[in-house]
Amino acid sequence: MVEIRLTNTKTRGKEVFRPIDPQNLRIYLCGPTVYDRAHLGNARPVVVFDVLVRLLRQIYGARHVTYVRNFTDVDDKINATALARKEAGAPGTLEELIRERTAETIGWYHADMDALGAARPDHEPRATDFIPQMVKMIQGLVEKGHAYEASGHVLFDVRSYPEYGRLSGRSVDDMIAGARVEVAPFKRDPMDFVLWKPSDAGLPGWESPWGRGRPGWHIECSAMAYELLGESFDIHAGGIDLQFPHHENEIAQSCCAHPHGEFARTWLHNEMLQVEGKKMSKSLGNFFTVRDLLDQGIPGEVIRFVLLSTHYRKPMDWTAEKAREAEAVLRKWRGLVAGIDPAPSPAPAVIAALADDLNSAGAIAALHELAGQGDAPGLLASARLLGLLTPELDVWIGAAPDLSALAERMTALRAEAKASKDFSAVDAMKRKLTEAGVEVRMSAAGVELLAGPDFDAAKLGQV
Numbered sequence: 001m002v003e004i005r006l007t008n009t010k011t012r013g014k015e016v017f018r019p020i021d022p023q024n025l026r027i028y029l030c031g032p033t034v035y036d037r038a039h040l041g042n043a044r045p046v047v048v049f050d051v052l053v054r055l056l057r058q059i060y061g062a063r064h065v066t067y068v069r070n071f072t073d074v075d076d077k078i079n080a081t082a083l084a085r086k087e088a089g090a091p092g093t094l095e096e097l098i099r100e101r102t103a104e105t106i107g108w109y110h111a112d113m114d115a116l117g118a119a120r121p122d123h124e125p126r127a128t129d130f131i132p133q134m135v136k137m138i139q140g141l142v143e144k145g146h147a148y149e150a151s152g153h154v155l156f157d158v159r160s161y162p163e164y165g166r167l168s169g170r171s172v173d174d175m176i177a178g179a180r181v182e183v184a185p186f187k188r189d190p191m192d193f194v195l196w197k198p199s200d201a202g203l204p205g206w207e208s209p210w211g212r213g214r215p216g217w218h219i220e221c222s223a224m225a226y227e228l229l230g231e232s233f234d235i236h237a238g239g240i241d242l243q244f245p246h247h248e249n250e251i252a253q254s255c256c257a258h259p260h261g262e263f264a265r266t267w268l269h270n271e272m273l274q275v276e277g278k279k280m281s282k283s284l285g286n287f288f289t290v291r292d293l294l295d296q297g298i299p300g301e302v303i304r305f306v307l308l309s310t311h312y313r314k315p316m317d318w319t320a321e322k323a324r325e326a327e328a329v330l331r332k333w334r335g336l337v338a339g340i341d342p343a344p345s346p347a348p349a350v351i352a353a354l355a356d357d358l359n360s361a362g363a364i365a366a367l368h369e370l371a372g373q374g375d376a377p378g379l380l381a382s383a384r385l386l387g388l389l390t391p392e393l394d395v396w397i398g399a400a401p402d403l404s405a406l407a408e409r410m411t412a413l414r415a416e417a418k419a420s421k422d423f424s425a426v427d428a429m430k431r432k433l434t435e436a437g438v439e440v441r442m443s444a445a446g447v448e449l450l451a452g453p454d455f456d457a458a459k460l461g462q463v
């Protein structure tokens with residue numbers, strides 16, 4: 001059996017990966033907080049760890065891998081978005097608006113990640129479906145003396161867990177010195193973090209032994225991972241920005257609640273997608289969404305290729321040049337494998353590259369060699385291990401362009417225009433679409449967009 005080696009953040013070394021149970025490998029990835037469209041940075045862990053799951057399935061068998069990625073659908077950012085909509089006059093209660101917002105965002109997320117060829121996980125738990133399990137876990141922590149109630153909050157007592165800080169390699173005292181922590185007067189230690197917090201009438205809340213309230217973010221992942229994967233599982237993954245405090249706190253909660261388990265054995269962290277040296281993030285405002293790129297006519301497969309061209313533990317940028325190069329390569333490869341059946345298994349060089357700490361850049365170099373040798377069946381089977389050259393992603397060469405997202409956007413714009421009686425934005429969009437060679441048909445049922453003979457995908461970027 002091929003030996004996989006992975007860099008485990010917890011031990012800071014490249015280790016041979018040994019599953020707890022080769023019949024049931026278990027992996028958890030921290031999923032999105034569903035308050036808005038995913039930006040390109042958010043897509044990096046999804047694509048990178050999708051390749052890991054494909055590799056594990058290739059080696060251990062598809063049925064022997066369980067992959068969980070959650071949706072954080074209770075969060076102050078979601079509340080704020082819903083509240084802003086309510087204040088702007090949207091009909092419905094705050095809870096209805098929150099549900100509407102999270103359902104809408106999950107739909108977008110699925111559409112965007114599907115477009116990148118990321119297979120859906122086996123379980124996609126929503127935090128709001130696991131509140132009783134979170135309450136139970138918090139109760140257990142209070143009973144064991146690892147958590148305490150103060151001013152309607154329940155806090156985790158970091159001093160009760162001597163291993164706190166091991167993942168990020170810092171002591172509690174160093175953290176206090178270096179971090180800008182919220183020093184609430186009711187905390188015993190500034191590093192203590194919230195497990196449960198009170199909700200006033202204007203916020204979503206659930207009944208609990210500590211009154212009506214809502215969970216903190218960290219306990220959500222601990223409870224969902226425990227329910228779906230058990231007290232010990234193989235791999236926990238996420239972006240490096242989550243290493244501290246989110247993952248440190250997950251470990252503390254889970255290991256104290258289930259002292260006989262080891263929680264996650266291997267911790268994997270992807271580096272950040274950057275813009276001019278800074279992490280792409282919503283808070284910095286330096287982001288573009290996956291949907292922005294797709295709407296510009298950049299195929300999902302190109303985005304996927306670019307994301308996999310850099311090793312996951314290195315920071316990377318998105319550039320138009322990288323996208324152009326990826327498109328040229330994929331066009332050539334698609335031509336090479338057209339009408340060909342894949343080889344029975346991926347080339348050993350490609351498997352070996354991925355097994356070496358998920359070296360996707362090395363795997364792509366091996367694909368180039370296969371293409372150079374004219375080994376089309378080998379290229380096809382091997383590229384598919386990276387989720388490339390798959391039938392699902394073959395939507396862009398010589399095929400009709402997918403204009404559904406633009407049609408959806410125009411439908412929404414038209415609905416807004418009807419309400420405000422200001423149709424200038426709709427007219428402007430129609431003009432730009434026409435310039436890009438798209439025929440616009442509007443009816444009571446909605447907006448239909450059709451690529452005409454003068455269709456020019458490059459001009460869609462301006463729409």
Ligand SMILES: Nc1ncnc2c1ncn2[C@@H]1O[C@H](COP(=O)(O)OP(=O)(O)OP(=O)(O)O)[C@@H](O)[C@H]1O
Binds near residue numbers: 031040042280
């Ligand atoms: N620039 C980035 N590059 C790579 N991964 C990222 C980047 N930004 C966020 N992530 C990852 O995306 C996943 C989803 O994160 P989450 O929904 O918490 O992000 P967010 O709060 O929407 O993003 P932001 O960090 O922009 O505020 C996490 O695994 C996180 O580590």
Ligand SMILES: [Zn+2]
Binds near residue numbers: 030031
């Ligand atoms: Zn998490």
